[in-house]
Structures are given as structure tokens and as C-alpha cells.
Amino acid sequence: MAMHETxxxxxxxxxxxxxxxxxxxVVRYCRGGSPLWVSSQHIPSDQDIPPCTCGAKRIFxxxxxxxxxxxxxxxxxxxxxxxxxxxxxACSASCNNDDQYCPEFIWKQDFSSDRLTQTQxx
Ligand SMILES: [Zn+2]
Numbered sequence: 001m002a003m004h005e006t007x008x009x010x011x012x013x014x015x016x017x018x019x020x021x022x023x024x025x026v027v028r029y030c031r032g033g034s035p036l037w038v039s040s041q042h043i044p045s046d047q048d049i050p051p052c053t054c055g056a057k058r059i060f061x062x063x064x065x066x067x068x069x070x071x072x073x074x075x076x077x078x079x080x081x082x083x084x085x086x087x088x089x090a091c092s093a094s095c096n097n098d099d100q101y102c103p104e105f106i107w108k109q110d111f112s113s114d115r116l117t118q119t120q121x122x
Pocket of ligand 1: 052054055091092093094095
């Protein structure tokens with residue numbers, strides 16, 4: 001338990017450090033790179049990301065940051081929408097799917113619940 005909290009803490013600190021220069025950023029684009037995770041928990045493995053409908057592998061393309069929630073003015077408590085980060089994976093072959101819209105794959109990661117209790121103002 002303590003081990004996993006430390007691991008998670010490191011991840012949150014890393015996240016905060018990386019976004020500090022531009023704290024209001026809502027999207028981070030890095031095709032073929034890795035998302036900046038907000039937690040050490042619930043990170044997808046390669047097997048969790050389904051291939052594109054054309055058969056090619058899907059790769060990370062961009063992520064939606066939690067700061068967007070502020071701009072949307074949503075109430076993040078209760079039944080409202082909430083996320084830590086949303087990672088979007090798209091076709092590595094950039095297929096055009098006959099010029100039709102096609103669904104991509106999104107992975108939702110939340111801030112860990114341990115972390116939320118730790119960040120309560122003292
Ligand atoms: Zn494809």
C-alpha cells in the first residue's frame with residue numbers, strides 16, 4: 001500500500017512539473033509518444049488498445065487535460081463528468097477509412113482516489 005502510494009505520488013509530481021510552465025493547457029499532442037499520466041494506476045498495456053478497423057495498430061495521438069473541465073464549467077462532484085486525463089489513440093497507418101468519419105479509441109484515467117484524499121487542503 002505504502003509502496004503504491006509513493007509510486008503514485010511520483011507520477012502526480014511528474015505530471016504537475018510538466019504542466020507547470022503552461023498550467024492552462026487543455027490538449028497535449030504527441031503522435032506516437034506517450035501520454036503524461038496523472039496516476040500510476042489504470043495505465044493501458046498494448047493489449048488494451050484495440051487495432052484500427054483497417055487492421056493497423058493504434059498509437060497514442062493526443063490527450064485531453066483535466067484543465068478543460070474548468071473551461072467547460074462542469075461541476076466535477078457527484079454525477080457530473082470528470083477525468084484525470086483522456087488519451088486518444090489513432091491509426092498508425094493514418095488510413096482514411098474511405099473518407100468517412102470513424103471512431104477512434106479513448107482511454108480515461110482518473111486521479112487516484114488515495115491521491116484525492118491526500119490533496120485536501122489542510
Ligand atoms: Zn487504420
